[in-house]
Amino acid sequence: MSEWRYGLNEQRGTLMAVGIFLVMFVIYVSNHPAGLTANVVQTASNKGVLLAFVAMAQTLVVITAGIDLSVGMIFILTNALASWLVLGTPLETAFGVFAVLATGLACGALNGLIVIYGRLQPIVATIATGAVFFGIALLLRPFPGGSVNEDLADMMTGRIFGVIPSSLVALVAIVLLIWVPFSRSVLGRAAYASGSSEVAAYMSGVPIRRAKFMAYTLSGLLASIGGLFLTFFTYTGEAALASGNAYTLFSIASVVLGGVSLFGGKGSAIGAIFGALAFRTIGDLLFVFDFDPLWQPLFQGVVLLVAVSLGAFGLFRVRNRLEWFG
């Protein structure tokens, strides 16, 4: 195979996600009563970016063949925290943003410590830490409320030059600042290696533990950036269990749509971002076609079910039945 075809094959999942998103977005915009205006794009991007950050967080962990069922709760916790801290003078606000991000980093690091050095199963461990994070969020915000530095919030949710949604710019900036350096570093490659075969990675002397720890920690950081943006959009903090669970679930759906293998070692955060944007657009399609909003949870559930079942097509390529049990 020539080199560009090899590269194309490697990026197939990501390209599929981009394709699904483009098709969905075109259907969405062409049926939207207002058509393609800066306003429509801004609203869509603001909603999509929240899920995109959480999906990126999930991707980092999924690449190492783990799963983080606490991303939604870190998202909620940092939202509750931001509604207390991201306030006041620019200096205080900057300190608040820093504190929120540090909290996310700490939550991720805690998950990493428990899963890697405690050697617990990621599913159970992150469900349990998720309960702890939600408890802390509930302590911070027993009732919805609080506020945020509105100048900063408006700046982050508005438009640059009246055209480009600034939330989208922030998303690109985060990708360039966190995902690109990570995926190109030694630790990033080690994360991929340990996801695709931990034994082989171990035998080759790849720093598995540090790579996984880095992945979990950065995942917490990305989830907290999502929480920060949620605060910018809503101007309040709320410890909503349903919303935390929904974001965890949707992050997994986005990751699957984005071509990231749940068995680890394959896929990229770019794919997951487009998966998240596509998932959001699919959910919003119901509104432009004037469906009852009651149908939305069912519709999103079915999309998720279909998305995860698509992975089963690989079974047709299996020659030896023993490969079923991988």
Add this chain to the structure above:
Amino acid sequence: MSDTTREQPMTPPKLLRRLDPAISTAFACIILLLVIGSFYSTSFLSPEYLLQQLKVASFLGVIATGMMIVILLGQIDLSVPWSVAVGGMMACAAAAYGPAGEILAIPFGILCGMVIGLANGIGVAYLRIPSMIITLATNAVAQGLMVVYTGGFSPQDSATSAMRYLATGFLLPGVPNAVLIWAIVGAAAVFVLTRTTFGRSVYGIGNRERAAYLSGINTRRIVLIAFVVSGALSAFGGVLLAGYASKAAQSMGDTYLLPSIAAVVLGGTSILGGRGSYLGTVAGVILITLLQSILSVMQMPEAGRQIIYGVVIIAMLLLYGRSPANR
């Protein structure tokens, strides 16, 4: 409960030798909780209170039984919240359809749970989708269906008298029916897990599915059946809960996912599958219920409860639920 322990024909020394350290830790924690509770309130050790706790525990016990079979396979069932809610809501919904509905209410609720379990089982066994993903997805679909069905309002139908009798009545004087049902479900689980080929196959698949397949077990069918059983038991738990509260609620299952996993895992069942006994699950269920009860007696707010849950589960897992160091 005692009849489930007596099911295993063991002589005392063998029992001591075979007693899992996890199970003894769990029982030690139960005694510790009772002692702490008795310092807090003298009525904590009264038979009425303990029987009441056992009754509350039996709902979790029925749900955790299904979860345990799935965990023994090395899988997990995250569709418990809405399987429970679907069971309760559909049983109550059937009750609205005249006398025939009254009779069929309980079987219909359980049947709906079995359908969810069937979807999970097909996904895991035949499509080879990771169980935590497919069960999350069916959970979301079940939630969506129920939201559409109720129109977003809390369901109006109420439980039948049979459901109320199962959850709150007394067939034997002094023993609540719910406890009796848990004892029957538990005894059946012990029998199936230790005395039938299905049970042995479950342990075998949990240890190594490839080896189980090569030794002639139809592993996919066993996995499918296990998920259907789990869905049925979750829905049955929902039916009992609806009978207990005399109506179903949308979020009635949300508080059962973490406790049911925790009860199974705290009872020494390996989350990787293939290892664990029902006695441990019984201990885990009682431990979790007592913990909940003590926290509510201490008037701990919801936030504190969530934190303590999480911390207790992680601490117990770190004590004896760790994977081997070298892989």
